[in-house]
Amino acid sequence: MAKRRRGNGNNGTSNGASGIKKTKTENGSIPSGKKQLHLTAFMRPVSLHTGAWRYPGAYADANFNLAHLKSFIRKLESAKFDAFFMADHLAVLNMPVEALKRSHTTTSFEPFTLLSALSQVTEKIGLAATASTTYDEPYHIARRFASLDHLSNGRAAWNIVTTGNPESAKNFGQDEHMQHSDRYKRAREFYDVVTGLWDSFADDAFIRDQKSGIFLDPEKMHTLNHKGDELQVKGPLNIARPVQGWPVIVQAGQSEPGRQLAAETAEAVFCSPKDLESAKSLYADIKERAEKAGRDRNHLKILPAVLIIIGDTAEEAQAKRLKLDSLVHYDSAISSLSIALGADASGFDPDAPLPTDLPETNASKSSRVGVLKLAEDEKLTVRQLAGRYGGYAGLAFVGTTESIANEMGRWLDEGGCDGFTVTLPFLPAGLDDVAEKLVPELQRRGIFRLDYEGTTLRDHLGLPRPQNQFFAKT
Template sequence: MSRERQLHLGAFMRPVSLHTGAWRYPGAWPDANFNLRHLTYMAKRLEAAKFDAFFMADHLAVLNMPVEALRRSHTVTSFEPFTLLSALAAVTERIGLIATASTSYDEPYHVARRFASLDHISGGRAGWNIVTTSNPDAALNFGREDQPDHADRYARAREFYDVVTGLWDTFADDAFTRDVQSGQYFDPGRMHVLGHKGPELSVRGPLNIARPPQGWPVIVQAGASEPGRQLAAETAEAVFAAPQSLADGRAFYADVKARAVAAGRAREDIVILPGAFVIVGETIAEAKAKRAALDSLVYYESAIASLSIALGIDASGFDPDAPLPEDLPETNQSKSSRDRVIAMARSEGLTVRQLAQRQGGYSGLSFIGTPASIADKMEEWIDQGGSDGFNIMFPFLPAGLTDFTDQVVPELQRRGLFRRDYEGATLRDHLGLKRPPNRFFPG
């Protein structure tokens, strides 16, 4: 069966599962996020299932939660993304490799070099997830007392993007002649010195690495706030969205695509991939039972700590069996995550305990059911303009991953919704994205 429009699938590994109870689930690998052998196995299984990308999030600090909660968290340790993805590039051939890098606590020259290197090492499979970093404890690891304001972080991110992409365009694609007879290794006339001086950044250049195979590694962005949406519309090629429902997804999809057009881009220049937490069962009842068993592994101290992070304030003093207080103070945390949690509490009438338990496990978009029912939902999202695919979040490893690759992917393929094999070699090929021209050496 052929279908005009197929979906894209990324695997969101943060570092493997978002769910606090994932490492304790029966049969799960407790060290899945910090074991190269396990991570290699997962990357190869995802590639065999023809996933577009392995998407690795990152933290620049131990999560800011009380030690009683932290001691139960598998996110306290994880590999640095570039080190891990470089290792995975050597044992895979086609799957894209997306790493997170912060515009608040790094420098453009560092980021440009790392991603260009990963793109060369992997043969054109790198992607950069642009984040501004909302964890206030990260500031303390970089010589600062507090993080920059939300608006300031996004202003720096926008300029940061311009500088990094300008550095990637340092050399024309044909700059490296390597002419043994004449002794010319590269043509200096095909090298551009950036010479950037802006409000936030001053970077001379040139970058000391050849232009990446993809021209630029794929640009990924996940902010859902007003500044985040605008940054995505102007810069991103893949957007990691976090809608709660198909109606929310359609509204976000239409908004970001319209903003992109207003910014002079085409709608197809961006693919929008909501995060979807997926649990597979032989029956819907079995899948729901797996979810209930997983959620039961979340301790209250972990749950309330997760809620505190999402709200940007200490929620441990709230009455667990009362509604969320009405007069929550404003913070400098991620505004989209905070607003989503508050809206959920209000719309569903949840107590603090119920909201914390949901947040401590996973509170976002979930597809819980059989391979057929999950495929039905995904098809509905694609057909009704809610997404171009999904970033799949696995509930526990390895079974949550293999359940999806071995059961849901074949169902999607049977319906013509997903590829049976890769048609290209690069991440841009997988996502249907054009290779950007060099701004300094067109043609």
């Protein structure tokens, strides 16, 4: 496999080494030296909170209603969000039927189908989709994302995942799930193949000269002929090079192999630190790994997930959180805890601490570590843990627009993030609060854009367009 040759230039909106962008404030002044937040919205499911669909005024069918989803993405685009981010599942969640019947994540649109539709009702916002390296093939992934990038005029992003749900294996002709280390080994090679396929054609390969009858210059077509430990793919890809060169690469995972994969490949990292100190540690670690891999640390954006609940007062915001959490049934809660642990927790004593002799698991390592840390740090019983995981156990900013803006600015200034992946508590009201209250406050402070400065997702994130590794410009 040829060594990657990365582009050094930018598309006119990269912030360079400083990571600082000068943006006009509402009074026309330009703040100097202020770093800018990046904001993506986690939208599949439309809320990660189990009780979201039951909240008063919420759209119960929001995950599978195109009209609602179109309104959501338009609202996010009007608020100048970087991207609309869709996770994905390749199986119905592995939980008992008594819990499953209470879940709003059972059905959802397939990401590429939905994002292709949404690309036609938006102009600027990025479109990020999860696609598994465990249960798909590189040619499929390369072709789908190249197509989405062309359909959207350069707004596609690929969230690389190694599927952690063991139930998925049974939907793809396998009795057992691939081992954790093997999944990451395949993922690393998978990335090389996909990006190699995106570079199958030089940007100017398609001449389309009607007079001469020459459509394609064959000297500007590359056949990959990849033969590796995990994959064999001939190529070339049967679609022109994507508008962005490569769709933006997103990676989600905090385990040791996940961090290394992110450092070597990702341009945005979706992660789930529990607090600012752990976020700073993760941020520094991945950025340092990226530099050791020969990359520019500013070409990798760390975007922790955060649930945002806004009230006119701190008390009102907390009341919303309590109301939301109260809508989660214990059957669902204990199943969510089981998924996070990778082990059946239904037989544990609800009012005792989590057992210390849990068996090893082949599911997500970082999720399991998070459960054990939370249980130890807060001395929670199984019932309390289940309640937390049954609703939303991740980082949450709950308060007024001012207090949440303060916290987001603090994380940015202290090296905990480059922005956030915003998860919404319920829709549409939770989205309206973020778009109409929080975003204007961030703009007023000069730490979030007033308008898009470009048209592609790379523009929004300040990322260079990669050079074609086989047809670098001279």
